[in-house]
Amino acid sequence: xxxxxxVFGIDVGGTTIKCGLFQTDGxxxxxxxxxxxxxxxxxxxxxxxxxxxLDKISEKGIAKEExxxxxxxxxxxxxxxxxxxxxVNLNWGYxxxxxxxxxxxxxxxxxxxxxxxxxxxGEMWGxxxxxxxxxxxxxxxxxVGGGIIIDGxxxxxxxxxxxxxxxxxxxxxxxxxCNCGNHGCLEQMASATGIVRLAKRYxxxxxxxxxxxxxxxxxxxxxxxxxxxxxxxxxIVEQVSDYLGNALAIFSCVVDPEIIVIGGGVSxxxxxxxxxxxxxxxxxxxxxxxxxxxxxxxxxxxxxxxxAAKLALDGEVSVLI
Amino acid sequence: xxxxxxVFGIDVGGTTIKCGLFQTDGxxxxxxxxxxxxxxxxxxxxxxxxxxxLDKISEKGIAKEExxxxxxxxxxxxxxxxxxxxxVNLNWGYxxxxxxxxxxxxxxxxxxxxxxxxxxxGEMWGxxxxxxxxxxxxxxxxxVGGGIIIDGxxxxxxxxxxxxxxxxxxxxxxxxxCNCGNHGCLEQMASATGIVRLAKRYxxxxxxxxxxxxxxxxxxxxxxxxxxxxxxxxxIVEQVSDYLGNALAIFSCVVDPEIIVIGGGVSxxxxxxxxxxxxxxxxxxxxxxxxxxxxxxxxxxxxxxxxAAKLALDGEVSVLI
Numbered sequence: 001x002x003x004x005x006x007v008f009g010i011d012v013g014g015t016t017i018k019c020g021l022f023q024t025d026g027x028x029x030x031x032x033x034x035x036x037x038x039x040x041x042x043x044x045x046x047x048x049x050x051x052x053x054l055d056k057i058s059e060k061g062i063a064k065e066e067x068x069x070x071x072x073x074x075x076x077x078x079x080x081x082x083x084x085x086x087x088v089n090l091n092w093g094y095x096x097x098x099x100x101x102x103x104x105x106x107x108x109x110x111x112x113x114x115x116x117x118x119x120x121x122g123e124m125w126g127x128x129x130x131x132x133x134x135x136x137x138x139x140x141x142x143x144v145g146g147g148i149i150i151d152g153x154x155x156x157x158x159x160x161x162x163x164x165x166x167x168x169x170x171x172x173x174x175x176x177x178c179n180c181g182n183h184g185c186l187e188q189m190a191s192a193t194g195i196v197r198l199a200k201r202y203x204x205x206x207x208x209x210x211x212x213x214x215x216x217x218x219x220x221x222x223x224x225x226x227x228x229x230x231x232x233x234x235x236i237v238e239q240v241s242d243y244l245g246n247a248l249a250i251f252s253c254v255v256d257p258e259i260i261v262i263g264g265g266v267s268x269x270x271x272x273x274x275x276x277x278x279x280x281x282x283x284x285x286x287x288x289x290x291x292x293x294x295x296x297x298x299x300x301x302x303x304x305x306x307x308a309a310k311l312a313l314d315g316e317v318s319v320l321i
Numbered sequence: 322x323x324x325x326x327x328v329f330g331i332d333v334g335g336t337t338i339k340c341g342l343f344q345t346d347g348x349x350x351x352x353x354x355x356x357x358x359x360x361x362x363x364x365x366x367x368x369x370x371x372x373x374x375l376d377k378i379s380e381k382g383i384a385k386e387e388x389x390x391x392x393x394x395x396x397x398x399x400x401x402x403x404x405x406x407x408x409v410n411l412n413w414g415y416x417x418x419x420x421x422x423x424x425x426x427x428x429x430x431x432x433x434x435x436x437x438x439x440x441x442x443g444e445m446w447g448x449x450x451x452x453x454x455x456x457x458x459x460x461x462x463x464x465v466g467g468g469i470i471i472d473g474x475x476x477x478x479x480x481x482x483x484x485x486x487x488x489x490x491x492x493x494x495x496x497x498x499c500n501c502g503n504h505g506c507l508e509q510m511a512s513a514t515g516i517v518r519l520a521k522r523y524x525x526x527x528x529x530x531x532x533x534x535x536x537x538x539x540x541x542x543x544x545x546x547x548x549x550x551x552x553x554x555x556x557i558v559e560q561v562s563d564y565l566g567n568a569l570a571i572f573s574c575v576v577d578p579e580i581i582v583i584g585g586g587v588s589x590x591x592x593x594x595x596x597x598x599x600x601x602x603x604x605x606x607x608x609x610x611x612x613x614x615x616x617x618x619x620x621x622x623x624x625x626x627x628x629a630a631k632l633a634l635d636g637e638v639s640v641l642i
Contacts, residue, residue, distance in 0.1 A: 151474075157455070161574065161610050164609070168570075254457075254476075254576060255469060255476050288480040
């Protein structure tokens with residue numbers, strides 16, 4: 001039997017496919033990107049992935065038998081068989097990811113997962129959650145994504161909605177609707193766009209001096225203003241932190257993780273973001289969970305390729321129906 | 322190797338220890354109870370359990386080798402080693418349940434878990450959640466308990482607080498404090514005592530005719546009044562159902578279960594309870610999870626012995642740190 005030395009992690013986004021070649025011990029040997037060709041119902045995406053992997057194997061003089069597998073994550077709910085019903089950003093309807101990619105790669109094992117879930121697994125394998133087997137990862141980006149890892153495995157859920165924590169309803173009184181159609185989703189409060197939304201609403205009745213300009217506001221500018229001591233920014237961040245801290249405290253009652261990892265663009269604000277969340281998390285958390293560490297993600301945009309590679313190594317996604 | 326034909330499930334409560342002898346296929350052969358002797362720091366509880374199991378083995382002419390194991394659940398957070406830091410209702414401080422009970426039974430394998438988690442496993446094995454491997458169970462009793470099963474295993478959590486969903490903060494504005502010290506826990510709204518609390522509050526300003534008497538109110542009387550068409554009862558149940566439906570919808574975003582099982586004394590209200598919860602669950606749930614079945618528990622007070630027995634059969638509690 002040939003030693004399995006290598007594993008690939010592929011993170012498919014709406015514009016770019018990130019690719020990583022790893023040693024099976026978790027060392028990232030090389031990463032590269034190819035464009036995501038979403039035209040013609042995205043039918044070239046998986047062939048492109050197969051080609052770039054096979055090209056890399058050939059370029060490096062790696063034997064197929066040395067490859068433990070290829071893990072791939074995509075933006076959408078992937079089921080237990082590695083199929084997806086729809087991935088809007090890829091122009092995909094139904095797609096048998098594992099089947100199609102597997103046959104295009106001639107026998108190299110393939111595993112597939114949702115991108116946010118893969119990122120959580122990646123942070124567990126090589127990032128902020130190293131050493132833990134049970135974690136919650138929250139990604140604060142354009143939306144709010146999440147991934148739940150229990151016993152080292154992704155909780156994908158009965159409908160592929162495990163870790164869809166951006167759509168936890170944290171404020172039923174919210175008048176505006178979320179993209180999902182509901183009202184008061186965490187995503188409406190704590191995503192980069194949600195923070196801007198709350199900031200604009202706050203500033204519309206704010207009469208004092210502030211460095212924040214409602215016309216040119218971003219999540220980054222709010223946290224930057226907070227760091228500069230701006231009082232309006234402070235009030236806005238308190239609101240965001242309250243929503244996030246309460247939501248995380250509820251999630252902890254459910255799965256009681258070892259650690260909570262915060263990633264995504266908003267997390268570039270750094271420790272001041274964590275401090276805000278912690279203040280409210282500790283207020284709302286059940287007594288046994290008040291000291292659960294809340295940390296920044298470490299892998300940035302590489303979390304997906306790490307997680308996809310780990311998925312291929314583990315050989316299966318748990319918790320799928 | 323002798324065939325493992327039997328397994329015991331032991332459910333330790335504050336006043337009574339429920340015991341079940343099962344076939345390994347899940348058939349309950351016999352059940353009985355012994356008193357819980359909580360005096361002297363509850364130091365006779367585990368010896369009593371060992372004795373009643375060994376007596377039953379002897380009475381039935383069962384060979385020890387035919388016993389797959391003994392599962393035991395207790396009211397408190399049990400860790401991965403089968404230890405507990407404190408169980409108030411048993412007058413226990415630290416106790417090595419698996420170690421003590423195991424040595425008292427001379428080699429029969431022992432597994433231990435929290436009682437609410439065991440009940441969830443029991444409902445999965447032989448109750449309302451039969452056939453599912455991923456479920457959330459909510460117990461609406463004096464308090465609100467819960468258990469999360471992922472991939473057929475209890476999610477015990479890093480601090481034994483997995484499934485402690487009664488302490489999800491569902492209303493930060495709640496002025497009264499929960500027993501846990503926080504404000505606005507689900508338990509304050511949807512337990513038998515919580516429903517009474519909300520009912521009294523509602524009735525204190527209610528001017529219309531109602532069959533409900535604030536001096537003699539219970540969760541049962543509220544649901545009975547609802548069945549009789551009482552408008553005050555209807556308003557109170559709407560409130561309770563809103564809290565429960567929202568909380569369950571949030572939990573579904575986290576683990577996306579196949580099914581949600583509702584048990585405990587309040588669930589004797591029957592389908593009308595489920596109908597109320599469903600109405601609000603569907604309002605708040607993420608689109609992929611809106612049709613997750615919500616059903617009544619079926620095992621009543623036997624859920625614990627079923628779950629404890631299943632635990633012993635599975636031979637391990639997953640998701641423990």
